Amino acid sequence: EIVLTQSPAALSLSPGERATLSCGASQSVSSNYLAWYQQKPGLAPRLLIYDASSRATGIPDRFSGSGSGTDFTLTISRLEPEDSAVYYCQQYGSSPPISFGQGTRLEIK
């Protein structure tokens, strides 16, 4: 099973700043099959990025994904107040099982 470790656990930034969230895998993620999700309180997660760098439909270009192998990054440029959420990475290159990171909590102060 591939274990995903996200860092930092929590992050507090100001509107207009840039956020860099990391996701490290215990083994190489096959075909860079890695996704990022945003989850706000009381809501289901929303897919932001799939296959490491492809933006999902309707996702603003402020959100970008990069990386390969065992190291992946979600970058949110020009932070807005509504970006406050928990962000999860997920690998689906080696399944079962598909696995998720533990999440990064982003606060926009």
Added chain:
Amino acid sequence: QVQLQESGPGLVKPSETLSLTCTVSGGSVSSVSYYWSWIRQPPGKGLEWIGYIYYTGSTHYNPSLKSRLTISVDTSKNQFSLKLSSVTAADTAVYYCTRVRSSGASGYWGQGTLVSVSS
């Protein structure tokens, strides 16, 4: 627009079987392009993948749940279902059904349903 809706009891007794159904609208569970999955989230915790199914009935399960788990699909009703047997308090969670892209990311999610395991 694809919509998914979970349904089932919100309270299950320990040792009994948790049963949930996901009804899909605006799309077909018979589509060759997608899988259909269940993901859960214990209160205040992270996400755990449970398993997924293809319209043919082919399944992939989380090994940690496999011995207690059955996922099935009913193409005539455009639904898929989850059964988890011998539940304990550790199975208390919000359960989500999702549509899975061919490569594996979940692009559409139901709103989630909280299932509590308690006597």
